[in-house]
Amino acid sequence: EAGVAQSPRYKIIEKRQSVAFWCNPISGHATLYWYQQILGQGPKLLIQFQNNGVVDDSQLPKDRFSAERLKGVDSTLKIQPAKLEDSAVYLCASSLERENTGELFFGEGSRLTVL
């Protein structure tokens, strides 16, 4: 079974530039998550989708971050304009259970460096 796919693995941009990350979850997983993980910290949820609907985006900085999952499968996360403090690894995860009680399967992550 293929895992969660993410791209790009690494991205270096200057502040005020924009960047987009892509995620393809495990086939059949209805729930998709985007997490931000700053070095030395635990993952912080940015947004959670159930199929193509948003379940929780309370911690998404909506003035600069946006995410979509138009067909209920793959998803993109965009940052525009980027700030220095956005340097982090952006992790995509998916889970099978609709009731949100099961394990999360993570992708390898996209490491963003903002200069």
Add this chain to the structure above:
Amino acid sequence: GQQVMQIPQYQHVQEGEDFTTYCNSSTTLSNIQWYKQRPGGHPVFLIQLVKSGEVKKQKRLTFQFGEAKKNSSLHITATQTTDVGTYFCARRPSSNYQLIWGAGTKLIIKP
């Protein structure tokens, strides 16, 4: 509030020594999940605990859920170099969907 406190932040052990990390909450946990993240890697699910006083074992790893469901622990017996990484606990409040993560405990094997 909803946060989980994970201690210690780091633990240095000699290979072969035991390792324990603790996850504490001021409120009752409906469940607790444990993940391992290798250096440069992504979190990988280890286990989920649901029942009060539950104890689960995976080879050298022992997971416990407190009787009051306010704390949990992960104990590794006779650590090996493959155990190196950061161990996270994560709680899911019954009131919403979001997983709330601890800050993690980094296991470091002394050379």
